[in-house]
Amino acid sequence: MFCIFCLSLLTACKITRSIPDGKALVDKIEIQGLENKALKEGALENIRQKPNKKLFFGKFYLRAYNFGYKNQNKKWGRFIMEKVGEAPVVLDSFETEKSVKNLKQYLFNNGYYNASVESSVKHKRKKATVRYIIKMNEPYYINNIDYRIADRRIFKLIESDSSNCLVKPGSIYNAEKLIEERKRISDFLRNKGFYEFSQEYITFAADTAKEGNKVDIFIELRTPKKSIRHEQFYISSLFIEVQNPNGLFKDSDTLTKNNISVKLNGYNIQPASIVRQILIRPGNLYSQREFELSYSRLLDLSLFNIIDISFEKDTSAPDKNLLIARINLIPAERQAYSIEPQFITSEQNNQVIIA
Numbered sequence: 001m002f003c004i005f006c007l008s009l010l011t012a013c014k015i016t017r018s019i020p021d022g023k024a025l026v027d028k029i030e031i032q033g034l035e036n037k038a039l040k041e042g043a044l045e046n047i048r049q050k051p052n053k054k055l056f057f058g059k060f061y062l063r064a065y066n067f068g069y070k071n072q073n074k075k076w077g078r079f080i081m082e083k084v085g086e087a088p089v090v091l092d093s094f095e096t097e098k099s100v101k102n103l104k105q106y107l108f109n110n111g112y113y114n115a116s117v118e119s120s121v122k123h124k125r126k127k128a129t130v131r132y133i134i135k136m137n138e139p140y141y142i143n144n145i146d147y148r149i150a151d152r153r154i155f156k157l158i159e160s161d162s163s164n165c166l167v168k169p170g171s172i173y174n175a176e177k178l179i180e181e182r183k184r185i186s187d188f189l190r191n192k193g194f195y196e197f198s199q200e201y202i203t204f205a206a207d208t209a210k211e212g213n214k215v216d217i218f219i220e221l222r223t224p225k226k227s228i229r230h231e232q233f234y235i236s237s238l239f240i241e242v243q244n245p246n247g248l249f250k251d252s253d254t255l256t257k258n259n260i261s262v263k264l265n266g267y268n269i270q271p272a273s274i275v276r277q278i279l280i281r282p283g284n285l286y287s288q289r290e291f292e293l294s295y296s297r298l299l300d301l302s303l304f305n306i307i308d309i310s311f312e313k314d315t316s317a318p319d320k321n322l323l324i325a326r327i328n329l330i331p332a333e334r335q336a337y338s339i340e341p342q343f344i345t346s347e348q349n350n351q352v353i354i355a
Helices: 002-010 037-045 060-070 075-084 093-109 152-160 175-190 271-275 288-300
Strands: 025-032 116-124 127-135 141-149 202-207 214-221 234-242 255-257 260-263 304-313 322-331
Touching: 025 037, 037 093, 060 075, 093 116, 093 127, 093 175, 141 152, 152 175, 175 202, 175 214, 175 288, 234 271, 260 271, 288 304, 288 322
Parallel strands: 025 127, 141 214, 234 260, 234 322
Antiparallel strands: 116 127, 202 214, 255 260, 304 322
16 A cells, blocks of 8 residues: 555656745755865755655655645645645745855855855746855965963863864864864863863964965963862762662661772672772772763663762862762662662671772
8 A cells, every 4th residue: 555655646746736836846956166075065954945855766755745735625635744745845035045155154164265155046847956156266274273271281281182183284274173172172171180171161263364375273271260270170089879769678888998989778789890880980080081981881781770970079178179979870670679688787898899
């Protein structure tokens, strides 16, 4: 039946049946003057009106819409039109003009500051082919990268990692690369203990005053408003607790060693099986990567429905930059608790290895 339905759609009335008089279906999009495949793919994403999707060698979903449109006075016809079909993309000159502006901005962000974009439309009956004509002109190249960082610690860290910088002198200017570099710097610093650092502290500026289509990039790292510098944080302690669902068991004692505390609440697992999956360790600098890997490794155990990892400032040492790490685990329902709760006494503490 499905094949018969599809064949009936493919051989049904013309695809412009639902197009009003004086309007045209966007049948085809053409981009001229853009040879770079990656740039062309990105350009297509900036075009607001695209032809209806194709399937089975034709605009199947549009035909389905027209088929339902023809029978919209019937319930099944409305269902096909609304749930299966795709409404026709009707040419809108306003949308075409916005696409031209989008393409200019897209090319500007990719270093083609002086690119020009024009559009033309070719009509054939009720179908329209929209052509975007691009003249690239010469791109702008990065001449120099200047870091403006008042904090010498951060400056030295970023300088030591400059080989991984995504923005290189001599490459074509690319705004997307700057955004990626902003995130890379933020992630790099958060992996070096800068717990409170975020991308919002990083700004970029581009100076095109140079002759010969060259641009200088300035990367500035601002300091916090209420501080003279960004602080590095260390982990002071780690608390791990397996939550007791539905209160089935009494709370068990907490096992503590090397500032790592584990509370299983009757859950039938060796503490070391959990601790070895966690890369966060007291005494180490805070690391976003260790946090993410710890979460991923705990998730891979397939033992817990919910894994919550949080950090809070250690108020017991206000003059130091210390963080308490807390990991709360809620077991999956299929994971059974031990029949009898096992309590860890102070005498047993030295006999149980948790790390």
